[in-house]
Amino acid sequence: MTIHSLPARTDAPARTEPDKPARRGGRRLLRERAGRTHHAGPLAYVLLAVMAILSIFPLYWTMVAASTDNTRVSQTPPPFLPGPNLFSNLARAWDEAAMGKAMINSTIVAGVIALSTVFFATLAGFAFAKLRFKGRNILLMLVIGTMMVPPQLGVVPLFMMMSELGWSQELPAVIFPTLVSAVGVFFMRQYLSEALPDELVEAGRVDGAHSLRIFWSIVLPVARPAMAVLFMITFVHAWNDFFWPFVVLDMTNPTVPVALTQLSAGYVRDQSLIMAGALLGTLPLLAMFVVFGRQIVSGIMAGAVKG
Numbered sequence: 141m142t143i144h145s146l147p148a149r150t151d152a153p154a155r156t157e158p159d160k161p162a163r164r165g166g167r168r169l170l171r172e173r174a175g176r177t178h179h180a181g182p183l184a185y186v187l188l189a190v191m192a193i194l195s196i197f198p199l200y201w202t203m204v205a206a207s208t209d210n211t212r213v214s215q216t217p218p219p220f221l222p223g224p225n226l227f228s229n230l231a232r233a234w235d236e237a238a239m240g241k242a243m244i245n246s247t248i249v250a251g252v253i254a255l256s257t258v259f260f261a262t263l264a265g266f267a268f269a270k271l272r273f274k275g276r277n278i279l280l281m282l283v284i285g286t287m288m289v290p291p292q293l294g295v296v297p298l299f300m301m302m303s304e305l306g307w308s309q310e311l312p313a314v315i316f317p318t319l320v321s322a323v324g325v326f327f328m329r330q331y332l333s334e335a336l337p338d339e340l341v342e343a344g345r346v347d348g349a350h351s352l353r354i355f356w357s358i359v360l361p362v363a364r365p366a367m368a369v370l371f372m373i374t375f376v377h378a379w380n381d382f383f384w385p386f387v388v389l390d391m392t393n394p395t396v397p398v399a400l401t402q403l404s405a406g407y408v409r410d411q412s413l414i415m416a417g418a419l420l421g422t423l424p425l426l427a428m429f430v431v432f433g434r435q436i437v438s439g440i441m442a443g444a445v446k447g
Contacts, residue, residue, distance in 0.1 A: 205415035229416035242399035265328025
């Protein structure tokens with residue numbers, strides 16, 4: 141018996157093997173493009189230069205106004221080059237506004253508030269991000285809801301509370317109401333949700349570590365970049381805060397923003413003296429950013445790569 145093979149169907153789609161060498165070459169090309177350094181064009185440099193000038197100009201104008209006299213500042217057009225009175229105006233502002241004591245107070249207030257906010261916000265952010273407990277979402281919504289309440293609504297009862305505690309005109313009255321912030325809790329919760337893998341937490345549980353041990357040994361190293369950013373933002377905000385310190389403190393125990401109001405007292409305001417005081421109050425922040433700015437930026441980039 142002769143068996144004839146059936147003719148192949150011509151209407152069926154032909155099966156083609158994938159081109160494995162071409163596919164491997166495409167992946168290699170993608171990896172090379174991903175690791176390649178991308179150079180910005182001329183337009184990007186122009187935009188960056190314009191933004192840098194606009195950001196630096198207020199500080200430059202403060203220095204120019206602080207280095208002249210009140211008559212020259214009020215002229216039209218105003219001066220755009222520094223004058224010869226910078227150091228004399230700085231000395232006057234330092235003496236008349238008691239800037240030495242004000243800077244010490246602001247350093248204590250801003251430092252304590254920043255450290256406590258970073259610690260408590262990281263602890264609460266870890267709990268909301270990685271721990272499972274009843275009412276977690278409700279508590280998180282309550283924390284976020286406090287951000288919608290204007291702080292001016294609580295000034296009167298808060299001032300009465302500080303008076304009952306005997307903290308009126310004292311630094312604890314400024315520190316304790318702001319030991320932690322809802323913004324910081326939400327910020328750390330969002331960061332840890334992405335940057336902290338669940339596997340690390342589970343590995344700590346398997347090794348027998350409790351929650352505080354996991355927080356100290358695992359969470360804090362992972363959260364270090366976000367903690368540095370939160371510390372910087374909180375410190376600057378606490379240093380520049382004016383409303384509540386102005387309400388609860390007086391000129392005998394001021395922070396820097398409260399002390400600057402002393403320079404604007406009088407019938408005729410000396411603008412050059414006020415600018416000199418503002419420049420004195422800004423210098424510590426500039427010094428801190430110059431010292432720690434590189435570490436903060438490198439920490440942000442390291443956290444972005446790990447996340």
